[in-house]
Amino acid sequence: xxxxxxxxxxxxxxxxxxxxxxxxxxxxxxxxxxxxxxxxxxxxxxxxxxxxxxxxxxxxxxxxxxxxxxxxxxxxxxxxxxxxxxxxxxxxx
Amino acid sequence: xxxxxxxxxxxxxxxxxxxxxxxxxxxxxxxxxxxxxxxxxxxxxxxxxxxxxxxxxxxxxxxxxxxxxxxxxxxxxxxxxxxxxxxxxxxxxxxxxxxxxxxxxxxxxxxxxxxxxxxxxxxxxxxxxxxxxxxxxxxxxxxxxxxxxxxxxxxxxxxxxxxxxxxxxxxxxxxxxxxxxxxxxxxxxxxxxxxxxxxxxxxxxxxxxxxxxxxxxxxxxxxxxxxxxxxxxxxxxxxxxxxxxxxxxxxxxxxxxxxxxx
Numbered sequence: 002x003x004x005x006x007x008x009x010x011x012x013x014x015x016x017x018x019x020x021x022x023x024x025x026x027x028x029x030x031x032x033x034x035x036x037x038x039x040x041x042x043x044x045x046x047x048x049x050x051x052x053x054x055x056x057x058x059x060x061x062x063x064x065x066x067x068x069x070x071x072x073x074x075x076x077x078x079x080x081x082x083x084x085x086x087x088x089x090x091x092x093x094x
Numbered sequence: 095x096x097x098x099x100x101x102x103x104x105x106x107x108x109x110x111x112x113x114x115x116x117x118x119x120x121x122x123x124x125x126x127x128x129x130x131x132x133x134x135x136x137x138x139x140x141x142x143x144x145x146x147x148x149x150x151x152x153x154x155x156x157x158x159x160x161x162x163x164x165x166x167x168x169x170x171x172x173x174x175x176x177x178x179x180x181x182x183x184x185x186x187x188x189x190x191x192x193x194x195x196x197x198x199x200x201x202x203x204x205x206x207x208x209x210x211x212x213x214x215x216x217x218x219x220x221x222x223x224x225x226x227x228x229x230x231x232x233x234x235x236x237x238x239x240x241x242x243x244x245x246x247x248x249x250x251x252x253x254x255x256x257x258x259x260x261x262x263x264x265x266x267x268x269x270x271x272x273x274x275x276x277x278x279x280x281x282x283x284x285x286x287x288x289x290x291x292x293x294x295x296x297x298x299x300x301x302x303x304x305x306x307x308x309x310x311x312x313x314x315x316x317x318x319x320x321x322x323x324x325x326x327x328x329x330x331x332x333x334x335x336x337x338x339x340x341x342x343x344x345x346x347x348x349x350x351x352x353x354x355x356x
Binding site: 024030 | 289
């Protein structure tokens, strides 16, 4: 029976769904700001970076995550942004 | 000087008390002198899990209020003479103890014991603050469920804010069969989300229920959970131990045979 239901169900398993939902929930839990503020920050970051390079807004990923400090003294919350660049804009002077 | 370890989770019912009992028993089996402290004032449980509920005379609140000496309140385990329990009070509430009193208590126990394990109550209020006050390191227990993992993330953040730097993760009640089907997050998934080091994976094992019924922790016994807990104890001591293969590999014939065994 197991393989039959696997056959017909959508590609995403329930454990993947759980993982993705958790990532989103935890990102906003860790952020000192609300999801709305996160969204605003994201838009502002896009605005600033778009001035210099042409970015792929669909592939954009901005999250708050826990990162080890370089000197091994512990961890801090950090904003991690992955912003794919389509093309660099020619410099205007 | 002994080491003070808090066992915490945020969410209730994920196995803090069971883990405290089993890790404490395992460390005692490995020859360490261990004290277990139940810090869940008003909802004490570690005594019944250890099977020591009939021997309680004094409790944690009696000790901090100086109604008795620490030694009078420590109950010796049934099986291991180097394992002791300081039970919680059942009739008081969390405000009966302060973080400063807990620091003083664990500070005194350090001179007597190799390991002091604190069973933390669920939640992030007073009881949690009391439990972590004197701790050097923490073991965060979670199950591979969204609610438990999310709460564990909060707890990890609070431990960091309180400058407890050594924090390790125990993924409890893992079902390898469900992970394989894609219906349960794997321990790797949980580690990826929480971004802290793993110290143990405990499978969902019916032997745990039986051992709790009997009031005898099962660390070291010949079942998967017993082995998993013993491995955690060795890792707490700094040993490198490979993780158990929890996969239930059954061929078609074995499944067929299992039907007839019932």
